[in-house]
Amino acid sequence: MTRPARAGAAIIAVLAILVIAVPLVAPVDPLAVGDVLSTRLVPPLSRDEAGHFHLLGTDRFGRDMFQRMMLAGRISLAVGVLGSLLGAAVGTLLGALAAWRGGLLQAGIMAVADALLAVPRLVLLLLCSALWAPGLTTVVVILVGTGWMGVARLVRGEVLGVSARPYVEAATALGVPGRRLLWRHVLPNALGPAVVAATLGVGNAILLESGLSFLGLGVQPPTPSWGNMIAGGRDLIVIAPWVAIAPGLALVVTVLAATMLGDGVRDWLAGERTGTSE
Amino acid sequence: MRALLTRLSTALFLFWLVVSITFVLVHLAPGDATTLLVPPDASPADAALLRGRLGLDAPVAVQYGRWTWSVVRGDLGTSFATGRAVTSILADALPVSLALGGISLLLSFVIGTTIGAAQAVRRGRPLDHLLTVVTTTVYAAPSFWLALSLVALFTYGAAKWGFPEVLRLPAFGMRDPAGEATGVAALMDLIRHAVLPVAVLTAVGAGGIARYARSALADVVHADFVRTARARGAGPLRALAGHALPVALPPLVILLALALPGVIAGSVFVESIFAWPGMGRAMLTAIAARDYPVVMGATIVYAAMVIVANLVADLMLPLLDPRRRR
Numbered sequence: 001m002t003r004p005a006r007a008g009a010a011i012i013a014v015l016a017i018l019v020i021a022v023p024l025v026a027p028v029d030p031l032a033v034g035d036v037l038s039t040r041l042v043p044p045l046s047r048d049e050a051g052h053f054h055l056l057g058t059d060r061f062g063r064d065m066f067q068r069m070m071l072a073g074r075i076s077l078a079v080g081v082l083g084s085l086l087g088a089a090v091g092t093l094l095g096a097l098a099a100w101r102g103g104l105l106q107a108g109i110m111a112v113a114d115a116l117l118a119v120p121r122l123v124l125l126l127l128c129s130a131l132w133a134p135g136l137t138t139v140v141v142i143l144v145g146t147g148w149m150g151v152a153r154l155v156r157g158e159v160l161g162v163s164a165r166p167y168v169e170a171a172t173a174l175g176v177p178g179r180r181l182l183w184r185h186v187l188p189n190a191l192g193p194a195v196v197a198a199t200l201g202v203g204n205a206i207l208l209e210s211g212l213s214f215l216g217l218g219v220q221p222p223t224p225s226w227g228n229m230i231a232g233g234r235d236l237i238v239i240a241p242w243v244a245i246a247p248g249l250a251l252v253v254t255v256l257a258a259t260m261l262g263d264g265v266r267d268w269l270a271g272e273r274t275g276t277s278e
Numbered sequence: 279m280r281a282l283l284t285r286l287s288t289a290l291f292l293f294w295l296v297v298s299i300t301f302v303l304v305h306l307a308p309g310d311a312t313t314l315l316v317p318p319d320a321s322p323a324d325a326a327l328l329r330g331r332l333g334l335d336a337p338v339a340v341q342y343g344r345w346t347w348s349v350v351r352g353d354l355g356t357s358f359a360t361g362r363a364v365t366s367i368l369a370d371a372l373p374v375s376l377a378l379g380g381i382s383l384l385l386s387f388v389i390g391t392t393i394g395a396a397q398a399v400r401r402g403r404p405l406d407h408l409l410t411v412v413t414t415t416v417y418a419a420p421s422f423w424l425a426l427s428l429v430a431l432f433t434y435g436a437a438k439w440g441f442p443e444v445l446r447l448p449a450f451g452m453r454d455p456a457g458e459a460t461g462v463a464a465l466m467d468l469i470r471h472a473v474l475p476v477a478v479l480t481a482v483g484a485g486g487i488a489r490y491a492r493s494a495l496a497d498v499v500h501a502d503f504v505r506t507a508r509a510r511g512a513g514p515l516r517a518l519a520g521h522a523l524p525v526a527l528p529p530l531v532i533l534l535a536l537a538l539p540g541v542i543a544g545s546v547f548v549e550s551i552f553a554w555p556g557m558g559r560a561m562l563t564a565i566a567a568r569d570y571p572v573v574m575g576a577t578i579v580y581a582a583m584v585i586v587a588n589l590v591a592d593l594m595l596p597l598l599d600p601r602r603r604r
Contacts, residue, residue, distance in 0.1 A: 115295030120539035211547065230426065
């Protein structure tokens with residue numbers, strides 16, 4: 001693995017530990033609203049009137065930004081990883097099915113995939129979130145529903161390519177039944193692009209979730225996510241910019257780490273195939 | 279000619295599929311428009327009357343037929359919220375988005391390829407690493423957050439650090455609300471209002487394009503024919519612009535078409551934050567009001583733009599490639 005890829009993996013690991021651990025050991029409840037007047041909109045790196053130190057300041061209700069961001073990180077990371085992985089899984093299944101069965105099924109699956117790919121993903125997400133009630137489950141379902149097409153295309157191509165290889169022919173000649181052939185011989189060798197797409201998709205899914213939540217169509221307050229925290233700071237941007245800026249920094253770092261890791265996985269798999277990896 | 283016809287019919291087929299999928303999605307959604315349009319205390323008879331007037335009491339197949347037929351005739355229905363024709367709402371909003379997106383796309387293409395070319399030439403050197411960090415960060419940053427950060431910089435920051443008058447760029451709206459300026463002054467006002475939205479969209483687009491341009495150019499810059507050109511006495515700039523770029527550009531033009539959805543998506547946020555009356559804002563307003571015809575119409579227009587862009591890129595590719603030119 002390259003250095004950036006390792007750095008990306010390390011950043012994600014540290015973030016995961018932080019978002020799990022910090023809310024557990026936090027001295028105050030990050031959702032509770034206390035004495036608002038004396039604690040609200042404290043700038044970063046300063047103390048409120050009661051003497052509590054706030055690393056990233058407080059929001060309009062006097063809640064500690066850092067703690068809330070860590071709590072929001074749980075949601076954002078989980079939704080991103082889940083949305084991307086499930087989307088890749090659905091895409092793999094449909095792509096493999098299309099290539100394996102061929103015929104009308106293949107034509108149908110690929111036509112729907114092409115049509116959905118013609119609509120910008122955010123627009124598709126907006127359309128779906130306008131039609132169904134917003135919430136955590138809806139976000140994940142919509143992310144999966146709008147994220148499977150690219151992987152399906154890739155996997156279909158790979159399965160078609162691998163199916164023509166001599167070892168598959170050999171297995172067929174040995175009498176390996178169709179389903180077993182697909183699961184044991186074809187799919188494992190066709191999964192590379194799906195793995196890359198799933199890894200690179202995590203950052204994208206996190207961005208899309210935050211975008212939807214920013215618009216009020218994703219994760220609903222009081223459950224914090226980075227996107228709805230930025231939305232919460234939107235009208236304070238002129239007097240207390242940190243409320244909107246800080247969660248965005250967490251987003252940038254996370255998506256950057258996920259992209260570096262994804263790039264690394266892609267290069268590594270590409271090297272593996274041509275036999276040039278370290 | 280045959281290839282052209284195949285491409286055209288594929289594009290039309292795709293468009294029909296998008297129209298059908300939006301129909302299916304809207305009909306899969308729980309409830310129908312009448313639950314939103316009638317007051318809660320309305321009688322079931324009133325609701326049924328409205329259903330009849332909106333054509334919602336017809337069988338699904340008939341509704342689907344009507345919907346496709348009206349799209350074919352260029353009629354996208356009537357807005358629930360305002361009673362205006364959807365096409366007229368979108369026709370007002372589209373030019374704003376096209377101008378915003380078009381300028382940004384062009385700028386991001388120029389800036390993105392320049393950065394990518396610089397990286398490809400200096401591959402593995404400090405400049406390459408620095409630019410990789412910058413482009414990947416911009417690529418990773420949500421556009422709405424970049425936009426808000428700029429708003430913060432030019433409102434909170436401008437006041438705190440005392441920006442000079444020239445740099446006090448307006449952060450909201452398309453023109454000065456009190457402005458009665460005409461001619462050049464009005465144009466200058468519009469340009470000043472456009473700086474921040476265009477900057478955000480350009481940054482997001484350029485980040486992505488630079489990432490592709492770097493890898494597309496890296497293979498070409500060190501190709502044999504470029505080395506030959508250098509050996510025959512072409513300067514480094516001439517070898518890059520005259521020999522490497524023409525070969526590497528066609529795939530990048532495809533990128534322009536592929537970058538379009540990203541810019542469109544970015545403009546949804548940018549229009550919302552900077553209060554520009556474009557397609558994105560029209561769609562968000564419609565979503566908030568559960569104004570399905572406008573949401574469906576906007577989706578279809580967006581898809582049509584992407585399909586046309588892909589078609590144009592497809593058809594331009596052979597014309598641009600010097601190796602396939604006769």
